[in-house]
Amino acid sequence: MSVRSLTEDDVIARLCELVEQSGGARVLLGIGDDAALWQPSRSHRSVLTTDALVEGVHFTRTTMSLEDVGWRTTTANLSDLAAMGARPVLATIALGVPEAMHVEELLALYRGVTACASEENLAIAGGDLTRAPVLTITMTAVGEVRASHVKRRSSAHAGDVVAVTGTLGASRAGLDILHGRVSLRSEQLREEALLAHRRPHARVREGRWLAASANVHAMMDCSDGLSTDLARLCAASALGARIDSVPVAASARAAAQAVHEDPCAYALAGGEEYELIFTCASRAYAHLDRRFRATFGHSLHRVGVMRAGQGVVIAEDGKERPVPRTGWDHFSE
Amino acid sequence: MSVRSLTEDDVIARLCELVEQSGGARVLLGIGDDAALWQPSRSHRSVLTTDALVEGVHFTRTTMSLEDVGWRTTTANLSDLAAMGARPVLATIALGVPEAMHVEELLALYRGVTACASEENLAIAGGDLTRAPVLTITMTAVGEVRASHVKRRSSAHAGDVVAVTGTLGASRAGLDILHGRVSLRSEQLREEALLAHRRPHARVREGRWLAASANVHAMMDCSDGLSTDLARLCAASALGARIDSVPVAASARAAAQAVHEDPCAYALAGGEEYELIFTCASRAYAHLDRRFRATFGHSLHRVGVMRAGQGVVIAEDGKERPVPRTGWDHFSE
Numbered sequence: 001m002s003v004r005s006l007t008e009d010d011v012i013a014r015l016c017e018l019v020e021q022s023g024g025a026r027v028l029l030g031i032g033d034d035a036a037l038w039q040p041s042r043s044h045r046s047v048l049t050t051d052a053l054v055e056g057v058h059f060t061r062t063t064m065s066l067e068d069v070g071w072r073t074t075t076a077n078l079s080d081l082a083a084m085g086a087r088p089v090l091a092t093i094a095l096g097v098p099e100a101m102h103v104e105e106l107l108a109l110y111r112g113v114t115a116c117a118s119e120e121n122l123a124i125a126g127g128d129l130t131r132a133p134v135l136t137i138t139m140t141a142v143g144e145v146r147a148s149h150v151k152r153r154s155s156a157h158a159g160d161v162v163a164v165t166g167t168l169g170a171s172r173a174g175l176d177i178l179h180g181r182v183s184l185r186s187e188q189l190r191e192e193a194l195l196a197h198r199r200p201h202a203r204v205r206e207g208r209w210l211a212a213s214a215n216v217h218a219m220m221d222c223s224d225g226l227s228t229d230l231a232r233l234c235a236a237s238a239l240g241a242r243i244d245s246v247p248v249a250a251s252a253r254a255a256a257q258a259v260h261e262d263p264c265a266y267a268l269a270g271g272e273e274y275e276l277i278f279t280c281a282s283r284a285y286a287h288l289d290r291r292f293r294a295t296f297g298h299s300l301h302r303v304g305v306m307r308a309g310q311g312v313v314i315a316e317d318g319k320e321r322p323v324p325r326t327g328w329d330h331f332s333e
Numbered sequence: 334m335s336v337r338s339l340t341e342d343d344v345i346a347r348l349c350e351l352v353e354q355s356g357g358a359r360v361l362l363g364i365g366d367d368a369a370l371w372q373p374s375r376s377h378r379s380v381l382t383t384d385a386l387v388e389g390v391h392f393t394r395t396t397m398s399l400e401d402v403g404w405r406t407t408t409a410n411l412s413d414l415a416a417m418g419a420r421p422v423l424a425t426i427a428l429g430v431p432e433a434m435h436v437e438e439l440l441a442l443y444r445g446v447t448a449c450a451s452e453e454n455l456a457i458a459g460g461d462l463t464r465a466p467v468l469t470i471t472m473t474a475v476g477e478v479r480a481s482h483v484k485r486r487s488s489a490h491a492g493d494v495v496a497v498t499g500t501l502g503a504s505r506a507g508l509d510i511l512h513g514r515v516s517l518r519s520e521q522l523r524e525e526a527l528l529a530h531r532r533p534h535a536r537v538r539e540g541r542w543l544a545a546s547a548n549v550h551a552m553m554d555c556s557d558g559l560s561t562d563l564a565r566l567c568a569a570s571a572l573g574a575r576i577d578s579v580p581v582a583a584s585a586r587a588a589a590q591a592v593h594e595d596p597c598a599y600a601l602a603g604g605e606e607y608e609l610i611f612t613c614a615s616r617a618y619a620h621l622d623r624r625f626r627a628t629f630g631h632s633l634h635r636v637g638v639m640r641a642g643q644g645v646v647i648a649e650d651g652k653e654r655p656v657p658r659t660g661w662d663h664f665s666e
Contacts, residue, residue: 007658009565009568029483029485033417033485033486033487033553033569034382034412034413034414034416034417034486034553034554035380035381035382035413035414035416035417035419035476036380036381036382037378037379037380037381037417037478037483038378038379038380038381039378039379040373040374040378040379041373042375045370045371045372045373046370046371046372046373046379046475047368047369047370047371048368048369048370048371048423048425048458048459048473048475049367049368049369049425049459050425050426050427050459050460050461050471050473051427051461052427052429052461052463052469052471054429054463054464054465054466054469056466057463057464057465058463080367080368081367081368083367083368084366084367084368084370086368090381092381092382092383092473093383094383094384094385094427094471094473096385096387096469125381126381126382126383127383128383128384128385128471130385130387130390130391131387131390132387132390132467132469133387133389133466133467134465134466136385136387136429136465136469138383138385138427138461138471138473140381140383140425140427140471140473142379142381142475143368145370150362150370152362152366153366153367154366220366220367221367232342236366325340
C-alpha cells in the first residue's frame with residue numbers, strides 16, 4: 001500500500017507501533033503530541049545534533065536497503081553525541097517521503113532506526129512526516145554529558161598525540177564494491193567492507209570513556225574522512241598536525257591494492273566510518289591505550305601529533321607533504 | 334556564487350556570521366562542533382519538536398521569498414513549543430540545498446530564520462548542510478516548561494469549552510491570492526492575508542500564559558487547519574466536539590465570498606496559521622478570556638464544546654452535521 005492511499009495520521013500510527021518498543025525511561029511523552037517531553041539530568045549539560053541522509057546524495061537503494069539507511073542515519077547522530085562524550089537520550093525524525101513509497105518500505109526504514117537506537121538506549125520520541133521528491137531522513141538527537149567531560153574540537157594542545165578509535169577505509173571499500181569499482185577475492189574482507197558501509201557502529205561507549213579522561217583534550221568524529229576531519233580539528237584548535245601513520249582497515253588495504261592506489265591515501269579519503277579522532281597529552285597516551293584495550297578489547301591507533309602552525313602534513317620517507325582534503329564534501333566538485 | 338563553487342565549510346562559515354548575532358545566554362557551544370551544548374533548567378522539563386518545509390510541497394519560490402521560508406520554518410517549530418506551554422531555548426537546522434542555489438539565497442533564508450528566532454529568544458545553535466534535489470529545511474527546536482504546566486492533546490474533559498487564540502483562514506486567503514484564485518479589492522485585507530501566509534507568528538507568549546492556568550486542560554497548535562487538528566485533539570482525548578462558531582478572519586471572509594464558498598468552511602479548511610486550540614473548564618472560560626484580553630489586547634475565540642462520543646460536528650440552524658477533515662494532510666489525495 002503506497003503512502004498516497006493513507007492519511008498522515010494512519011502512517012504515523014503504523015510507525016508508532018514499531019517505535020513504542022524502543023523505550024527510554026526518562027522520556028515522559030513521545031510521538032503523538034506537539035512535541036516530545038523529557039526530564040533532563042540535573043547534573044549534566046545537554047547536547048543537540050542533527051544529520052540528514054538524502055537519497056541519491058548519501059545513499060541509493062541499489063547499494064543500501066532501507067533498513068540500512070535507517071541504521072546509518074541513527075549511527076551518524078549517535079556518532080556526533082559520542083564525539084561530545086555524551087550518552088544518548090532521545091531523538092526526533094523528520095521524514096520526506098516520495099508519494100510512490102510503500103508503507104512497508106517506511107516500516108523497514110524505521111526498523112533500521114529502532115534496531116540501532118535501542119542498542120544505545122536512544123528513544124525515538126517524535127518527528128514530522130511530509131511528502132518530498134526523494135527520500136530524506138533528518139534525525140536530531142539529544143544527549144547528556146557532565147560539564148567537565150565535554151570535549152570540543154578546539155581544545156587540542158601542540159604536542160598532543162592524535163589517535164583514532166579504529167581502522168579506516170572499510171566503509172569506502174564497501175561502497176567501491178557495491179559500485180563495482182572493486183572486487184575482493186576474500187569473502188571475509190568483502191563482508192567486513194560491506195558491513196562497515198551498511199551497518200556502521202558509533203563509538204558511543206568509547207566516546208564517553210575517552211571524555212572522562214582529563215588527558216584527552218579534543219575529540220570529534222571522523223564521518224567525512226580523516227583528511228577532511230583532522231583539518232577541521234586543526235583549524236578549530238588553531239594548530240597544525242603531522243600524520244605519521246594511517247591505520248588502514250584490512251579490507252581497505254585489499255581494495256586499494258585492487259585499484260592500484262596507495263592504501264594510506266585510500267583510507268584518508270574515506271568517510272562515513274564513525275571512528276572518533278581525539279588528541280591526548282603525549283605522556284599519557286601509552287597508559288590510555290593500555291586501559292582502553294583492557295576495557296574494549298581492541299587498541300587505539302596513534303595517527304600523529306599536533307603542532308604549532310597550520311595544515312595537515314603526512315610524513316613519508318623522512319619528508320613531509322601536505323595532505324589534501326580528499327574526504328566527503330557536500331558541495332565542492 | 335553558487336554553493337557548488339564553495340566547500341561545505343565555506344558555506345557554514347558564511348551562515349555562522351549571520352547566526353552568531355542571535356544570542357542565547359544558556360547555549361554554551363553553538364555551530365562548529367559535533368553538537369550544540371546547553372545548560373538545561375534544573376526546575377523544568379525539556380521538550381523537543383521538529384518540522385520540515387520542502388520546496389514544491391510546503392512552498393514555492395513564486396509565492397514566498399526565501400526569507401519568508403526561513404521565517405515560516407521557524408514559526409512552525411515555535412508554534413509546537415507554544416502548544417506545549419514551553420519557552421524556546423535552541424534549535425538546529427538541517428538544510429538540503431540544490432546545487433544551483435546561490436550563497437546569497439541561503440543567507441536570505443537564514444536572515445528569515447534569525448529574524449523570527451531572535452524575536453522569541455530561540456538560539457540557532459547548529460545544523461547540517463547537504464545537497465538535495467529541492468530546497469529542504471528541517472528545524473528541530475528545544476524548549477522548557479514547568480512539569481505542572483505541560484498541556485497535552487489528550488487531557489481534554491467532556492464539557493470543556495474549545496477556544497482558539499485568533500481568527501482563522503487568513504493564511505489560506507493569502508495563498509489563494511498568490512495562486513490567483515482569489516482577488517480582494519481591499520488593499521488592507523489583501524495585506525492581512527499575505528502577511529498571515531508569509532510571516533505568521535507563533536503564539537509563544539500566549540501558549541505559556543495559557544499553560545500556567547490549571548483550568549486549561551488540553552492544548553495543541555492549529556497548523557493543519559481547525560477541522561483536522563480539532564479531530565486530532567478529540568481522538569487523543571477519546572472525546573467528541575461540537576463546533577458552534579468559527580472565528581473567520583476578515584480577509585478569509587472576503588476571500589470565501591469572492592469564490593462563493595461558505596466562510597466557515599473556508600476557515601475550517603485553512604492551515605499554516607499557528608493559532609493555538611485549547612480546552613478550558615467551562616465555568617472558568619469567561620474569566621480566562623477577560624484576563625487574556627487584559628494581557629494581550631485581543632480576545633480569545635470560543636469555538637464550541639468537548640463532549641462524550643467521538644468525531645467533530647458543527648451546529649447550524651439547530652442541526653448538527655459532521656465536519657469533514659478538510660485541512661492539510663501530507664499524503665491523502
